[in-house]
């Protein structure tokens with residue numbers, strides 16, 4: 375008998391009604407056929423020799439599971455998603471004859487099947503409803519259908535609503551970050567804009583304002599007491615030491631402002647947010663974002679666009695460009711690069727590809743960082759604590 379038989383048969387029989395018997399016959403078949411079908415049931419076409427083996431009484435060697443199962447494939451999408459991207463079809467194993475499906479939560483348009491033929495999801499408890507999800511039924515032979523091995527993966531998809539992904543958006547000055555973040559906004563993806571936060575934290579009378587005025591003097595103020603941003607810009611972008619000082623003074627305010635915005639969006643249950651931070655890599659904040667998008671342009675286009683937009687001299691524009699990490703270096707660090715050297719139409723086209731990348735189903739790590747993940751952990755901790763307490767008391 376090949377060495378892999380024991381391991382494969384153990385897996386194959388993990389859900390069998392009479393496990394020992396299943397393992398025994400699976401071992402015999404595997405020894406003879408050198409092959410075990412994948413999954414815990416079916417797929418016997420993978421090993422025709424195994425499938426066709428019969429006992430002396432002419433019955434199939436492999437014992438069927440006691441519980442009769444039917445295999446359905448559903449296509450789930452979020453009903454409230456304004457721009458639903460089709461996830462891959464999800465296949466569920468359902469118990470035949472189980473209580474009626476989440477009939478109430480399935481949209482009328484999806485009730486093409488007679489209600490008695492709608493199965494219930496065995497992997498969820500019978501009372502559980504799936505508000506907000508549309509379910510489309512496909513035959514299990516549909517190409518691309520995938521049988522999920524555990525309820526975990528199914529639940530992961532169903533809880534999609536509560537997860538969160540923090541996408542980093544960065545680039546060079548005037549490379550097109552704001553243009554891209556506007557496209558995200560148009561698709562209802564919230565943006566945390568570090569430039570806006572950096573403005574808020576130096577508003578007249580704030581802590582940031584006081585620190586900047588005491589470091590740079592009242593010469594940088596306008597007549598109304600607000601900071602003259604153009605003047606301060608000319609000072610700091612021409613002098614690295616002064617820029618460093620300004621960064622150090624404002625960093626705590628900016629980072630707590632960013633954090634606070636993320637927490638607010640997290641509490642609202644957003645699943646994808648975009649952090650638009652020009653200095654994402656310089657401030658080493660890219661460790662918190664995944665994926666990280668860099669909007670790249672060639673240096674000539676960058677200079678031209680900056681001069682055209684801000685109406686400043688080429689020297690001032692160059693100072694600003696040189697105040698940041700080289701854009702080519704940022705491009706090398708990116709997970710996703712958007713080349714914005716072309717037209718706005720080209721940008722739109724590339725953006726659509728990036729959008730589908732960014733909104734693809736979330737990983738477990740991302741889920742655990744979400745509001746729903748945190749609540750799940752909290753509930754598990756509370757239940758464990760109560761169980762332990764009861765156990766401890768009964769022991770005493």
Ligand SMILES: CC(C)(COP(=O)(O)OP(=O)(O)OC[C@H]1O[C@@H](n2cnc3c(N)ncnc32)[C@H](O)[C@@H]1O)[C@@H](O)C(=O)NCCC(=O)NCCS
Pocket residue numbers: 546547548568569572603604606607610617620621624628651652653654694697698
């Ligand atoms: C120097 C200031 C007053 C100039 O203001 P101004 O209105 O002219 O520019 P604005 O704030 O719109 O920034 C425009 C672009 O400059 C670049 N930039 C801004 N600050 C910096 C900096 N410290 N280092 C390098 N680049 C910077 C960014 O690409 C930004 O998108 C302002 O940029 C500022 O307060 N900067 C320090 C705060 C900061 O680090 N901001 C970046 C947020 S991560």
Ligand SMILES: Nc1ncnc2c1ncn2[C@@H]1O[C@H](COP(=O)(O)OP(=O)(O)OP(=O)(O)O)[C@@H](O)[C@H]1O
Pocket residue numbers: 545546547548549550551552553554569652679680683714715716717718719721
């Ligand atoms: N593909 C494009 N074609 C032509 N112009 C563009 C394109 N993308 C952006 N622009 C223009 O280039 C300028 C800079 O773009 P944008 O303001 O989005 O850059 P940014 O990276 O957000 O800049 P900053 O770092 O200063 O915040 C803007 O005037 C914008 O309209």
